[in-house]
Amino acid sequence: MRLASRIVTTAPASRPLIVLFGGQSAEHDVSCVTAKHVLDAVRRDTHTIVPIGISRDGQWSKATWSSDVDALEPSGEPVDPFALLRETAESGGAVLPLLHGPFGEDGTVQGLCELAGVPYVGAGVLGSALAMDKIAAKHALDAHGLDQAAWRGLHVDEITAGTAATLLADLGSPVFVKPANMGSSVGVTRATDEVSLAKALDVAAQYDEWLVVEEAIVGREIEISVLGNRDVRTSLPGEIVAGAEFYTYEDKYVDGKAELLIPAPLTDDQIADMQRLAVAAYSALRVEGLARADFFFTADGRWLVNELNTMPGFTPISMYPKMWAASGLDYPDLIDELIALAHDRHTRARRNTTRT
Ligand SMILES: Nc1ncnc2c1ncn2[C@@H]1O[C@H](COP(=O)(O)OP(=O)(O)O)[C@@H](O)[C@H]1O
Numbered sequence: 489m490r491l492a493s494r495i496v497t498t499a500p501a502s503r504p505l506i507v508l509f510g511g512q513s514a515e516h517d518v519s520c521v522t523a524k525h526v527l528d529a530v531r532r533d534t535h536t537i538v539p540i541g542i543s544r545d546g547q548w549s550k551a552t553w554s555s556d557v558d559a560l561e562p563s564g565e566p567v568d569p570f571a572l573l574r575e576t577a578e579s580g581g582a583v584l585p586l587l588h589g590p591f592g593e594d595g596t597v598q599g600l601c602e603l604a605g606v607p608y609v610g611a612g613v614l615g616s617a618l619a620m621d622k623i624a625a626k627h628a629l630d631a632h633g634l635d636q637a638a639w640r641g642l643h644v645d646e647i648t649a650g651t652a653a654t655l656l657a658d659l660g661s662p663v664f665v666k667p668a669n670m671g672s673s674v675g676v677t678r679a680t681d682e683v684s685l686a687k688a689l690d691v692a693a694q695y696d697e698w699l700v701v702e703e704a705i706v707g708r709e710i711e712i713s714v715l716g717n718r719d720v721r722t723s724l725p726g727e728i729v730a731g732a733e734f735y736t737y738e739d740k741y742v743d744g745k746a747e748l749l750i751p752a753p754l755t756d757d758q759i760a761d762m763q764r765l766a767v768a769a770y771s772a773l774r775v776e777g778l779a780r781a782d783f784f785f786t787a788d789g790r791w792l793v794n795e796l797n798t799m800p801g802f803t804p805i806s807m808y809p810k811m812w813a814a815s816g817l818d819y820p821d822l823i824d825e826l827i828a829l830a831h832d833r834h835t836r837a838r839r840n841t842t843r844t
């Protein structure tokens with residue numbers, strides 16, 4: 489028997505980790521809850537945690553953390569975002585943007601981190617923006633031959649008295665109407681006729697001027713966690729059995745009647761197909777870091793991509809971490825791995841960038 493050589497390790501120095509939460513989107517509250525759970529779980533021996541809250545009007549401030557609150561408050565001593573990120577870069581730290589929706593998950597905060605030269609968890613500017621915008625994402629997924637529900641993208645200025653009728657003639661009934669840039673089912677409505685469709689377009693238009701209308705899919709909702717930069721791993725899939733007519737905001741966060749089945753009851757071949765498609769979609773949208781890939785699985789065995797979330801729900805009872813836990817990667821290790829991926833991508837990007 490060969491004896492394993494002894495590896496002498498020194499404890500890694502603790503580096504700053506800016507945990508960004510709150511933000512200017514309709515998913516502000518969800519983010520404050522997520523931040524609380526991440527701060528409860530994150531390893532403090534390797535990271536010096538700096539919680540930074542972003543208020544609904546975009547002010548950044550140093551927040552305080554305490555384990556006995558349900559959600560973090562995005563208030564405290566104001567900070568200058570760019571100066572803070574520059575300092576973090578200089579001290580070898582990283583940023584964990586726990587922000588959902590516009591101004592957080594869409595490439596904007598990612599761009600700020602790029603300018604400041606600081607590593608950050610999750611997809612880069614392009615991947616974040618592509619995955620966030622449902623129209624851009626659908627174009628990219630179509631271009632890569634990934635199946636989706638039939639869809640139409642339109643701008644509010646294009647809506648006329650005849651739009652609802654044309655869409656129904658084109659896509660059938662019912663349809664789903666969504667703002668192109670949103671999440672957590674905010675502004676998503678199922679419409680069955682011209683009147684409800686016209687109303688649904690108005691609702692979605694409160695959130696974005698670009699809208700998506702899709703054929704309603706009858707099928708199971710199956711999700712999967714994807715993790716990695718160039719080498720990508722997938723978890724076991726999970727299934728959502730919605731408590732309402734579809735998986736609504738209330739179902740996700742308020743009355744929580746949705747049932748989560750992890751792992752989803754599927755055959756090994758079905759799981760393998762889904763994992764392959766999830767990696768293809770991740771690559772099509774140029775995502776790095778992490779994403780939860782959401783699919784519909786129809787009774788006749790078709791997998792249709794619904795969307796990829798580059799900053800999915802991230803409390804310990806959210807699908808993304810739970811699917812990893814079921815696959816052998818627990819919550820604190822997952823957070824560590826995400827931070828390592830952030831440093832890894834940053835180093836690679838630096839190497840590949842020629843500066844004159
Ligand atoms: N084309 C569709 N067919 C059937 N159900 C849909 C369709 N699009 C959305 N839904 C339902 O609406 C929910 C929210 O839509 P989704 O596109 O995931 O928006 P969000 O980005 O807000 O999560 C889905 O989880 C699903 O329950």
Ligand SMILES: [Mg+2]
Nearest residue numbers: 672673782795
């Ligand atoms: Mg969704």
